[in-house]
Amino acid sequence: MSSLRKDFLWGGAVAAHQLEGGWNKGGKGVSVADVMTVGANGVPREITNGVLQGKNYPNHEGIDFYTHYKEDIKLFAEMGFKCFRTSIAWTRIFPQGDESEPNELGLKFYDELFDECLKYGIEPVITLSHFEMPYHLVTEYGGWRNRKMIDFFVRFAEVCFTRYKDKVKYWMTFNEINNQANYNEDFAPFTNSGIAYQPGENREKIMYQAAHYELVASALAVKIGHEINPDFQIGCMIAMCPIYPLSCKPEDMMMSVSAMHKRYWFTDVHVRGYYPGYLEKYFQRKGFNLDITVEDKLLLLEGCVDYIGFSYYMSFTTESKSDNPQYDYDESKDLVRNPYVKASDWGWQIDPVGLRYAMNWFYDRYQLPLFIVENGFGAIDQLNSDGTIDDDYRIDYLKAHIEAMKTAVEEDGIDLLGYTPWGCIDLVSAGTGEMKKRYGFIYVDKDNEGQGTLKRSKKKSFDWYKQVIATNGEQL
Numbered sequence: 266m267s268s269l270r271k272d273f274l275w276g277g278a279v280a281a282h283q284l285e286g287g288w289n290k291g292g293k294g295v296s297v298a299d300v301m302t303v304g305a306n307g308v309p310r311e312i313t314n315g316v317l318q319g320k321n322y323p324n325h326e327g328i329d330f331y332t333h334y335k336e337d338i339k340l341f342a343e344m345g346f347k348c349f350r351t352s353i354a355w356t357r358i359f360p361q362g363d364e365s366e367p368n369e370l371g372l373k374f375y376d377e378l379f380d381e382c383l384k385y386g387i388e389p390v391i392t393l394s395h396f397e398m399p400y401h402l403v404t405e406y407g408g409w410r411n412r413k414m415i416d417f418f419v420r421f422a423e424v425c426f427t428r429y430k431d432k433v434k435y436w437m438t439f440n441e442i443n444n445q446a447n448y449n450e451d452f453a454p455f456t457n458s459g460i461a462y463q464p465g466e467n468r469e470k471i472m473y474q475a476a477h478y479e480l481v482a483s484a485l486a487v488k489i490g491h492e493i494n495p496d497f498q499i500g501c502m503i504a505m506c507p508i509y510p511l512s513c514k515p516e517d518m519m520m521s522v523s524a525m526h527k528r529y530w531f532t533d534v535h536v537r538g539y540y541p542g543y544l545e546k547y548f549q550r551k552g553f554n555l556d557i558t559v560e561d562k563l564l565l566l567e568g569c570v571d572y573i574g575f576s577y578y579m580s581f582t583t584e585s586k587s588d589n590p591q592y593d594y595d596e597s598k599d600l601v602r603n604p605y606v607k608a609s610d611w612g613w614q615i616d617p618v619g620l621r622y623a624m625n626w627f628y629d630r631y632q633l634p635l636f637i638v639e640n641g642f643g644a645i646d647q648l649n650s651d652g653t654i655d656d657d658y659r660i661d662y663l664k665a666h667i668e669a670m671k672t673a674v675e676e677d678g679i680d681l682l683g684y685t686p687w688g689c690i691d692l693v694s695a696g697t698g699e700m701k702k703r704y705g706f707i708y709v710d711k712d713n714e715g716q717g718t719l720k721r722s723k724k725k726s727f728d729w730y731k732q733v734i735a736t737n738g739e740q741l
């Protein structure tokens with residue numbers, strides 16, 4: 266008998282901007298993802314000033330799920346998916362972000378997409394904001410540095426909740442809201458919050474302000490969502506890379522605690538509805554006078570999330586330094602290699618035990634149901650001469666992580682709702698914009714330069730995952 270619940274939500278995860286394409290179809294507006302060029306391993310994606318001629322913007326076409334979605338969902342159904350996690354492209358619903366009325370064509374697209382899932386008994390699991398906010402909100406308002414974003418987001422959320430209240434039960438507000446803890450690099454502030462920093466700005470303070478507005482917007486959305494349909498389950502979405510101490514030296518341990526604070530305080534606010542003491546003290550010490558009102562604080566308490574959605578790909582490691590007695594944490598500088606684990610071709614440290622550790626960390630702290638909404642192995646796939654792909658490395662990675670996840674349920678008693686591996690069909694990488702960093706059970710014929718037929722084919726992992734689902738995780 267499987268240790269996992271009978272109604273365990275096996276499925277797969279994607280995000281609108283990484284696979285839909287159709288970037289200017291159906292009245293869709295330009296999103297932040299539409300102004301990011303292709304990068305490479307170690308080469309950051311360029312964020313351009315609007316859409317420029319002659320640049321390669323891989324998200325414009327994605328894998329053209331916009332027109333292929335029926336074919337793709339049929340393949341998901343063949344694998345036995347119980348759920349499918351995707352996002353609603355904000356710019357299909359509010360092309361500029363600040364309109365008062367939504368775009369009916371965009372709403373219709375998701376009606377059809379969700380109906381297609383439901384036809385096969387696949388439950389849609391929906392992220393509202395997944396690295397794809399309207400670009401107009403960046404140029405006109407400065408992104409989430411501006412309090413006005415709260416109203417724009419809440420209007421978007423309310424329209425989606427109302428329209429899809431009988432089709433979607435599981436929601437998440439902001440994808441990987443905590444990536445921006447890495448504020449000294451340009452990627453996360455832009456994708457999370459539409460923030461492009463000017464030279465000399467206090468990046469850290471601006472990040473905390475933006476995150477605060479997002480947390481208030483999330484709380485308001487949760488509150489309104491529960492009014493629209495009390496059965497809604499609305500979660501947060503956290504990028505969980507647990508940060509280990511490099512050694513058992515007490516100072517290394519404290520550095521790990523402090524780093525975890527700086528990367529995961531977002532969850533404290535989402536779940537508990539108030540700021541943790543360690544962060545209030547930190548704001549005081551840094552002299553950050555943030556715009557956090559009494560009304561905001563009340564709203565945070567009224568909009569606590571129902572479950573914790575999180576991604577897990579890798580663990581991090583940090584160490585203390587003698588010139589950092591207060592254990593300040595700068596993610597762009599303070600991570601070191603873990604000598605005990607191997608890394609992927611993109612330097613992501615492979616650590617299945619870390620998934621069990623992460624689940625325990627969340628559950629000990631919050632006692633809320635967990636949902637693993639992303640996990641996976643980005644790798645280069647080689648086609649055999651007959652066109653097949655033997656992606657045993659991907660099977661090995663997923664198998665080890667599913668085993669760790671099952672142990673966390675079986676031996677640690679953790680309440681787990683489901684598991685949706687990332688990029689169940691090959692798509693554009695968020696971090697690098699590449700196609701060749703592949704995660705899928707389904708191969709898509711397209712390369713980094715945008716060439717290819719877009720033809721779909723099953724990899725070896727396709728049948729493997731089908732059997733995992735059929736046996737509720739017993740046969741790995």
Ligand code: P53
Nearest residue numbers: 280440441504643687693694695696697702
């Ligand atoms: P890619 C960094 C660290 C952990 C997860 O990532 C991350 C990132 C951002 O790159 O992003 C999540 O495509 C994200 C997805 C993304 C996926 O992980 O860079 O929610 O949108 O595609 C994998 O290999």
